[in-house]
Amino acid sequence: MFQAIAFYAFSAILLLSAVMVIGARNPVHSVLFLILAFFNAAGLFVLLGAEFLAMLLVVVYVGAVAVLFLFVVMMLDIDFAELKKGSLQYLPLGGLIGLILVSELVLAGSAWVLRPAHLEATASVIPSDVTNTKALGHILYTDYVFHFQIAGMVLLVAMIGAIVLTLRTRPGVRRQNIAAQNARTAAMSVDMVDVKPGQGSGQEGS
Amino acid sequence: MTLQADLLVVLPELILALGAMTLLLTGAIRGGKAAPLVNWGAVALLAVAGAVALCVVPADATAFGGAFIADGFARFAKILILAGAALCILLADEFFATSKLSRFELPVLMLIATLGMLLMVSAGSFLSLYMGLELQSLALYVLASFNRDHLRSTEAGLKYFVLGALSSGMLLYGISLIYGFTGSVAFTAIAHVIGEMGVSLGVIFGLVFLIAGLAFKVSAVPFHMWTPDVYEGAPTPVTAYFATAAKVAALCLFLRAILSPFPEALEQWRQIIVFISVLSMALGALAAIGQTNIKRLMAYSSIGHMGYALLGLAAGTIMGVQGVLIYLAVYVFTNLGVFAGIQVMRRNGHAVESISDLAGLARTDIRFALVFAMLFLSLAGLPPFAGFIAKFYIFLAAMQAGLVIPAVLGVLASTVGLVYYLRLAKIMFFDEPAPALDVRQSLAPRAIMVMAGAVTLVLIVVPLPLVNAAGAAARALLP
DSSP states (O other), rough: OHHHHHHHHHHHHHHHHHHHHHHSHHHHHHHHHHHHHHHHHHHHHHHTTOOOHHHIIIIIIIIIIHHHHHHHHHHHHOOOOHHHHHHGGGHHHHHHHHHHHHHHHHHHHOOOOOOOHHHHHTTTTTTSSHHHHHHHHHHHHHTHHHHHHHHHHHHHHHHHHHHHHHHHOTEEEEEEEHHHHHOOOOHHHHHOOOOOTOOOSSSSOO | OHHHHHHTTTHHHHHHHHHHHHHHHHHHHHHGGHHHHHHHHHHHHHHHHHHHHHHSTTTTETTTTTEEEEEEHHHHHHHOOOOOOHHHHHHHHHEEEEETTTTTTTHHHHHHHHHHHHHTTTTBBHHHHHHHHHHHHHHHHHHHHHHHHHHHHHHHHHHHHHHHHHHHHHHHOOOOOHHHHHHBBBBBHHHHHHHOOOOHHHHHHHHHHHHHHHHHHHGGGGOHHHHHHHHSSSOOOHHHHIIIHHHHHHHHHHHHHTTOOOOGHHHHHHHHHHHHHHHHHHHHHTTEEEEOBEEEEEHHHHHHHHHHHHHHHOOSHHHHHHHHHHHHHHHHHHHHHHHHHHHHHHHHHHOOOOOOGGTTHHHOHHHHHHHHHHHHHHHHHHTTTHHHHHHHHHHHHHHHTHHHHHHHHHHHHHHHHHHHHHHHHEEEEEEEESSSSOOOOOOHHHHHHHHHHHHHHHHHHHHHHHHHHHHHHHHHHOO
């Protein structure tokens, strides 16, 4: 009973906030609704018993991606109203293409034939004695270690690419040089001057 | 299978990955002056990886639960890819040293892209296929916009990235449908399920999306729009890399991803492949005629060539695959020669890319003009050059598979294509000379041109080693 209530609550808020993401006039509100949608999707994952995915959704999407969006929206001066202005004229054509795709998908979906053996095979996905995280780890670092390592290479390329395309060494940038600071002695930085009364030091003061 | 045995099978890839990281560290520690060292290190690594792939890796082995296949087909493709990549790095070394833009990241990114290509041609499941493809694509996006202060280069990178991401989305959507309707991502398991249960509508649906995504990667016709802009905008050696190694990898991936999981669905996918193949041949022949920029012209030429190669796939026979592999081998070397020639085109130290800059080249630099014209005629498929053998095997395979009308259309398209290749020769030999191009050039591009020209001549005299190797590779893919 409680599960059903929670499911409908999460789903309803998820759908509503998803609509608001595209509907909101203020882009900052859009991002905030996106975060709300992520949280509710995480709730749905918890109801399914996939607590690791729920955690991942919150940590990665809310913690990193959504915050990044927020930064982009607030720091870049993009006139979203201007961007949206043209989008309405593509609505009929886009809607038509979407409609065709959906009807084709329904056709394809109706062709779904399930072997009885498949139903049994999919019924035992959640092992009860290990946690999600542990079960995923067992597979990821054994059967799928090859793919895992390639994913690491992909991330390396992303890092090199970001540096290659954006890093510029500008002249005249003043950086802190700790070694030079530590090597300074009193003799190098303080000049002792014996000043006679009424004559001044003879140097331009700062 | 033990981990050691698995690692032996992926040894060439392992060498490339570790070597690329070592070179990256070398470059990062030694700073900007390390570029020539890293370039030569990368070429040496590619050579070692090629030797290992040829001699050390056991024949017909799989690793990591079937995710990685090292058969004769993969080996043939890997040798082509590694050779193409090594020559492109040599071109890049000369190109960027001349324009004073040398950076050590370029060979490292090319190495990692090559690693992705090797993984693509060895993929045994849709999961490893996608991982390899993304590794390659991501590195290529960065390479396209490598000349980041140049408007056209950044535009090329951005266009390639947006359209590449779109095509990856379509590919993934197709893969997910195929997974949903067959219950597996492994090629052998999918072939088994389809053989047992027949081709369902859902699988065909997934297949269409899969082919659309792959057609993007090989720039076949309804999905070719990015090619001219990217080819024109990217730095010349990077364009050469796109046109050679990347095309071999994408097309071999196309062959494996269609032929090994869906042999039972031949009738279904053949009509799609024939359609995009004929369209590519036609567009490649017609759209290239009006071009004024030689890199754009090569882009349309490569679209056309992909059309011819896809005709071999449409045949779906061992002979068809053999034809595609011969075609790719000839295409890689001829194209490398042409792009080396484009790189030689400099006037007063500045690179020029317009076709009119070639006018009357025969009178100022006859040797360059002769080799260049020879390469273009080989691309056109005229008899005394290797391009003829390549087209001959493709059309023969298509005829034997009963695809008579597409083969006839292909012959017509290559006749139309002759127009612009011959126009180039006419401009070089008979037009009023444009101001002379620089004659003194460094060695690498000219050496590569001469080598490519020699290959096109040698292959027509002794084609058998290549034909036999391609035949063995094709039989490894289609048992």
